[in-house]
Amino acid sequence: MVKLYGFSGSTCTRLVALICKEKDIPYELTSVNLAKGEQKNPSFVAVQPFGQVPYIDDDGFILYESRAIARYLIKKYPNQGSPLIPSDPKAEALFEQAASIETFNFTAFVSGIVAEKVFKPRRGLQPNEERVQELLASLKPKLDAYDLILSKQKYLAGDSVTLADLAHLAIWHCVFDSRPNLSRWWKDISSRPAWLAVKDGA
Structure with a gap:
């Protein structure tokens, strides 16, 4: 299962969740409280150096930037859900x-x-x-x-x-x-x- 670290209401976190839904990929959201500045905590910045949400942990593979995450998930699961990126x-x-x-x-x-x-x-x-x-x-x-x-x-x-x-x-x-x-x-x-x-x- 993809672990999604982000804030439920953030635009970028929702983009990743949307792609998971489109591609039938199970995910688990770990909430990062932006109001409390949790994205700037040293433990978070150690993984996401810009202190921004979201990032994913896909069985040990860490990736941040929502568009990069979306592309990765779409290409990893080409035969699930909607194609979303053409191959031609x-x-x-x-x-x-x-x-x-x-x-x-x-x-x-x-x-x-x-x-x-x-x-x-x-x-x-x-x-x-x-x-x-x-x-x-x-x-x-x-x-x-x-x-x-x-x-x-x-x-x-x-x-x-x-x-x-x-x-x-x-x-x-x-x-x-x-x-x-x-x-x-x-x-x-x-x-x-x-x-x-x-x-x-x-």
């Missing part, structure tokens, strides 16, 4: 293209919004609404491009769902969008049983 070289290249879009044209902006709208209130701080609006303005042309891509295909990498699509799930809620193709895509991926099982916590 061209299809895999299109997946990598979509994964880069998610990382650099979406999450790079939305993570700042999450920090302001989610994490600051949890610490009793006021969100910087001006900063949120700046980030949303920067995100607008990115979402225009998303809608264009999704007007031509069902998912970001083609007509099969991949990790590139699923990586949006835990933070998309901070972005309200009514573009028709984006709305269709979001309704599709957010109704997947694996996501419904972890959306409120890993």
